[in-house]
Amino acid sequence: MSKRPWLAPAILWVVLTGLGLWLVTTFSFYPPRFAHEANVSDDAFQLLLILAVPVFAFVIAMMISSLISGKTASEPSEDGPYLPGNQTAVGVWMVITVSLTILIIINPGLVGLAHMRGSDEADMVVEISGAKWAWTVKYPEQGAIASKEMVLPVHKRIRFEVTSKDVIHSFWIPGFRIKIDAVPGKTTVTTATPDKTGSYETEVGLRLQCAELCGLNHASMMMPVRVVEEAEFESWIAKTREEASKLPEDCPTLSDNVKISAFNIAFDTKCLVVPAGKPIKVTFDNKEAIPHNFSIYSDPEYENSLSKGEIFSGPAERSFTIGPFEAGDDRFQCDLHPIPAMRGFFVVREGA
Amino acid sequence: MKRVARGLGLGIAGWLIGLNLAAVIRGTQHVNDQANIGIAYVFALSGWLLGVGVWDAWVRGWLGLKPKAEEPDEGWRRYFSFCTDHKVIGIQYLVTFVIVFLIAGLLAMFMRWELMSAGETIMNKATFNEIMSLHGILMISVAVAGVLGGFGNYLVPLQIGADDMAFPRLNALSYWLIPPVAIMLLLAPLAGGFDSGWTAYPPLSETNDVGQVFFILAIITFGLSSILGGLNLLTTVTTMRAKGMKWSRLPIFTWSVFSASILSVLITQFFAASLLMVFLGRAIGMGFFDAAKGGDPILYQHLFWFYSHPAVYIMILPGFGILLEVLSHFSRKPLFAYKLTVGAFLAIVVLSVVVWAHHMFTSGMSNTLHGPFMILTEAISVPTGIIFLSALGTIWRGKLWLKTPMLFALAMVFNFLIGGITGIFLADVATDMNLQDTYFVVAHFHYTIMGGEIFAFFAGIYYWYPKVTGRMYNEAMGKIHAIWMFIGFNAVFIPLFYVGVQGMNRRVADYPLAYERGNLVASISAFVLGCSFLLFTWNMIWSRFKGEKAPSNPWNATTLEWMTESPPPEHNFEGTPVVHDSPYVYGLEDGLHAELGEQEPELVGAGRPE
Numbered sequence: 001m002s003k004r005p006w007l008a009p010a011i012l013w014v015v016l017t018g019l020g021l022w023l024v025t026t027f028s029f030y031p032p033r034f035a036h037e038a039n040v041s042d043d044a045f046q047l048l049l050i051l052a053v054p055v056f057a058f059v060i061a062m063m064i065s066s067l068i069s070g071k072t073a074s075e076p077s078e079d080g081p082y083l084p085g086n087q088t089a090v091g092v093w094m095v096i097t098v099s100l101t102i103l104i105i106i107n108p109g110l111v112g113l114a115h116m117r118g119s120d121e122a123d124m125v126v127e128i129s130g131a132k133w134a135w136t137v138k139y140p141e142q143g144a145i146a147s148k149e150m151v152l153p154v155h156k157r158i159r160f161e162v163t164s165k166d167v168i169h170s171f172w173i174p175g176f177r178i179k180i181d182a183v184p185g186k187t188t189v190t191t192a193t194p195d196k197t198g199s200y201e202t203e204v205g206l207r208l209q210c211a212e213l214c215g216l217n218h219a220s221m222m223m224p225v226r227v228v229e230e231a232e233f234e235s236w237i238a239k240t241r242e243e244a245s246k247l248p249e250d251c252p253t254l255s256d257n258v259k260i261s262a263f264n265i266a267f268d269t270k271c272l273v274v275p276a277g278k279p280i281k282v283t284f285d286n287k288e289a290i291p292h293n294f295s296i297y298s299d300p301e302y303e304n305s306l307s308k309g310e311i312f313s314g315p316a317e318r319s320f321t322i323g324p325f326e327a328g329d330d331r332f333q334c335d336l337h338p339i340p341a342m343r344g345f346f347v348v349r350e351g352a
Numbered sequence: 353m354k355r356v357a358r359g360l361g362l363g364i365a366g367w368l369i370g371l372n373l374a375a376v377i378r379g380t381q382h383v384n385d386q387a388n389i390g391i392a393y394v395f396a397l398s399g400w401l402l403g404v405g406v407w408d409a410w411v412r413g414w415l416g417l418k419p420k421a422e423e424p425d426e427g428w429r430r431y432f433s434f435c436t437d438h439k440v441i442g443i444q445y446l447v448t449f450v451i452v453f454l455i456a457g458l459l460a461m462f463m464r465w466e467l468m469s470a471g472e473t474i475m476n477k478a479t480f481n482e483i484m485s486l487h488g489i490l491m492i493s494v495a496v497a498g499v500l501g502g503f504g505n506y507l508v509p510l511q512i513g514a515d516d517m518a519f520p521r522l523n524a525l526s527y528w529l530i531p532p533v534a535i536m537l538l539l540a541p542l543a544g545g546f547d548s549g550w551t552a553y554p555p556l557s558e559t560n561d562v563g564q565v566f567f568i569l570a571i572i573t574f575g576l577s578s579i580l581g582g583l584n585l586l587t588t589v590t591t592m593r594a595k596g597m598k599w600s601r602l603p604i605f606t607w608s609v610f611s612a613s614i615l616s617v618l619i620t621q622f623f624a625a626s627l628l629m630v631f632l633g634r635a636i637g638m639g640f641f642d643a644a645k646g647g648d649p650i651l652y653q654h655l656f657w658f659y660s661h662p663a664v665y666i667m668i669l670p671g672f673g674i675l676l677e678v679l680s681h682f683s684r685k686p687l688f689a690y691k692l693t694v695g696a697f698l699a700i701v702v703l704s705v706v707v708w709a710h711h712m713f714t715s716g717m718s719n720t721l722h723g724p725f726m727i728l729t730e731a732i733s734v735p736t737g738i739i740f741l742s743a744l745g746t747i748w749r750g751k752l753w754l755k756t757p758m759l760f761a762l763a764m765v766f767n768f769l770i771g772g773i774t775g776i777f778l779a780d781v782a783t784d785m786n787l788q789d790t791y792f793v794v795a796h797f798h799y800t801i802m803g804g805e806i807f808a809f810f811a812g813i814y815y816w817y818p819k820v821t822g823r824m825y826n827e828a829m830g831k832i833h834a835i836w837m838f839i840g841f842n843a844v845f846i847p848l849f850y851v852g853v854q855g856m857n858r859r860v861a862d863y864p865l866a867y868e869r870g871n872l873v874a875s876i877s878a879f880v881l882g883c884s885f886l887l888f889t890w891n892m893i894w895s896r897f898k899g900e901k902a903p904s905n906p907w908n909a910t911t912l913e914w915m916t917e918s919p920p921p922e923h924n925f926e927g928t929p930v931v932h933d934s935p936y937v938y939g940l941e942d943g944l945h946a947e948l949g950e951q952e953p954e955l956v957g958a959g960r961p962e
């Protein structure tokens with residue numbers, strides 16, 4: 001046994017640490033970041049990684065040098081030295097591990113926590129609602145609703161108010177590095193400040209992905225996200241509002257016996273025309289194993305309910321009678337999926 | 353054999369009687385009525401247990417009936433009987449859970465096959481979700497009971513110099529509670545399966561198919577088995593130690609089993625209770641977790657993780673025990689910092705029950721919980737660090753005898769190092785906000801549980817194989833298996849860390865095209881990893897019959913299990929073990945852990961503490 005048994009592992013440790021630090025600082029494997037919070041999260045990751053390198057290198061250096069100096073294929077003829085402990089080694093080890101632990105608790109630990117969860121103050125609120133297996137995005141201040149994509153203005157601190165209509169889902173935008181569960185019966189909150197424009201077509205991280213197992217179509221419970229300049233955001237809002245309030249040109253002819261079907265979380269029609277003052281027979285064909293219903297509202301905000309439909313899963317067909325209604329431009333929707341694809345006009349006309 | 357048949361018969365009869373009785377009394381017709389299924393299961397479980405041995409072992413005595421003459425089961429039939437020998441029960445556990453491990457591993461291969469490329473490949477989403485959930489819970493059961501039930505039962509009495517466990521009949525009962533668990537989990541797909549993962553979060557687990565009820569009943573039963581097993585191990589270690597076996601002389605594996613058993617006994621009921629509440633929600637509409645009825649879905653997660661976080665220490669502590677045991681004997685050196693390491697085990701036991709909510713940083717729980725749970729979780733790195741200190745101090749300047757168990761042990765140090773370090777990233781709120789529920793988590797816990805505990809499990813299988821079977825395994829095949837499994841394992845899970853950081857979430861049957869490359873590598877590696885177990889299985893079976901006869905102490909190790917024949921006689925030792933010193937007396941001229949004294953009449957079959 002050489003006089004300095006610690007020399008070989010010490011050199012190996014320095015070499016491995018150097019190599020490791022070079023690797024983790026040269027190669028960046030983080031996907032593109034699109035929000036301030038993403039920088040906080042990735043910085044924390046990088047700091048932990050840098051701190052981990054010497055720890056990892058130390059264990060590996062000790063293992064390699066012990067193996068090289070002591071390995072035998074056949075049964076050892078003699079025992080190793082009687083070394084049941086060593087106060088200095090234990091003391092140094094404890095001081096180092098405790099200090100490292102305190103260090104990571106403070107930074108990135110508590111510092112990162114303050115950044116990510118410090119305040120709910122924001123420039124703008126977006127309400128997110130999950131239901132098996134789709135997201136609804138509501139812009140309460142702008143009065144718009146989206147279901148095909150979520151569009152956000154850049155450089156605005158946004159508060160996401162998240163809830164669910166059925167099971168637990170989770171609101172996650174990988175490009176923002178933020179996540180919060182959508183829990184039925186309560187509203188959870190998280191904030192993000194997008195700081196770069198981009199869209200899902202070119203950036204896979206710009207998507208609103210459900211991250212909590214929620215049943216059959218959990219894997220595809222995803223909505224593209226687009227971060228745009230403020231002017232573009234305003235015009236998108238205006239366009240979305242206009243589309244939502246415009247009566248379609250191809251409304252069907254008046255009938256007191258209407259049929260509607262649901263498939264792929266969408267109704268097959270955007271418009272129904274029915275007579276006033278008469279009960280209306282509705283035949284609702286739910287073509288998929290996802291629960292839906294068919295409800296009528298008198299206002300474009302979908303707040304004043306005129307008729308609530310029974311929620312049921314398909315494939316199944318139910319017939320029921322609703323009304324009579326007074327004349328007016330009412331609306332219908334699936335209460336579980338209040339998205340444009342599951343909303344439409346319920347036009348009640350006098351006469352005939 | 354006869355008893356197992358009787359148990360099955362009474363079990364099926366109990367099921368039918370319970371189902372019909374419940375239907376008549378409650379006036380329900382529907383076969384799928386969940387309350388009726390619950391009642392039927394209680395009848396079936398009682399029938400099974402009575403038939404398999406409870407009647408003969410307990411009930412006849414309670415009723416004042418003449419005890420039935422034991423039908424002496426011989427040879428392989430012993431393993432299909434209500435045998436109270438801890439060694440038979442240990443083997444029953446080991447074989448059962450190796451088989452469950454292989455089945456669950458096969459399910460993982462199907463998942464990796466499906467995930468090899470984006471889009472639907474070989475199965476639809478419903479099937480994927482069910483296979484994923486089944487894989488999860490089966491592997492959890494292997495991790496909880498494979499080492500603790502298998503090696504704990506077989507070795508703890510031997511290592512402490514006892515002739516059996518403290519409660520032999522209870523021990524048999526703990527094992528015979530396991531087959532109904534397996535049957536229920538494997539029958540669940542016939543009732544629609546369960547697609548809520550092994551975590552079974554409500555409201556999903558309250559609204560999915562009836563297969564979930566099978567899951568709930570199985571896991572409550574499994575919990576009962578864990579509690580009884582843990583109680584038995586605690587009592588055994590406390591009261592059955594040989595003369596001179598002070599607490600400070602306990603082999604480290606026994607200490608690890610003791611620590612894990614404390615957790616088993618104290619926390620398992622939280623999982624059972626939370627699942628019972630889910631069952632009551634499903635069956636009769638009690639809304640513990642239903643917001644519309646004043647319940648809270650997040651409450652379930654607190655209860656669930658109050659068990660399930662410490663449960664990972666029920667899994668990994670005995671893994672550490674095997675690791676340190678193997679490292680010491682195969683380095684021919686005393687275990688480094690023995691007392692500090694035992695202290696670390698006990699510190700982990702205490703800390704592990706106050707860190708659960710680090711699984712819930714993104715759950716929407718109160719913001720005031722984040723800081724404390726992050727701090728406490730990161731504090732666990734200190735006792736975990738001590739285990740690394742002990743491992744490294746032990747191999748330092750040792751004579752490393754590179755037999756198969758040693759290869760697995762060294763591999764485990766490497767794997768668990770990665771598992772432990774990546775755990776920090778998930779304990780940190782800023783990084784966990786992003787990484788929670790991604791493949792980073794999947795890779796992390798596979799590094800700790802599979803790379804850690806399961807590698808230790810295999811180290812233990814090879815280490816004690818000669819003792820248990822009386823035959824040597826094939827060394828060359830064993831070494832190839834160790835290296836093959838190590839490379840295959842790392843090749844599967846390193847890419848999964850990468851896809852996780854890139855933004856792929858877990859528990860998905862499909863994913864965006866961008867993550868295809870990493871998944872392809874992981875899938876191909878998974879098949880490589882899977883094939884290594886064919887070699888293992890062949891080695892185990894072949895060596896059992898054709899292997900060289902094993903001497904009583906092939907490794908020249910010091911602990912008591914090596915001082916008796918391989919396999920040990922029914923009463924374990926020819927003579928009375930007397931302990932003189934620590935088990936790790938390497939490098940000493942006159943080191944002697946223990947010796948077998950004369951058969952002193954007053955001590956026969958006792959091995960009570962001095």
Ligand SMILES: [Cu+2]
Nearest residue numbers: 169210214221
């Ligand atoms: Cu979801």
Ligand SMILES: [Cu+2]
Nearest residue numbers: 292334336337
């Ligand atoms: Cu719907």
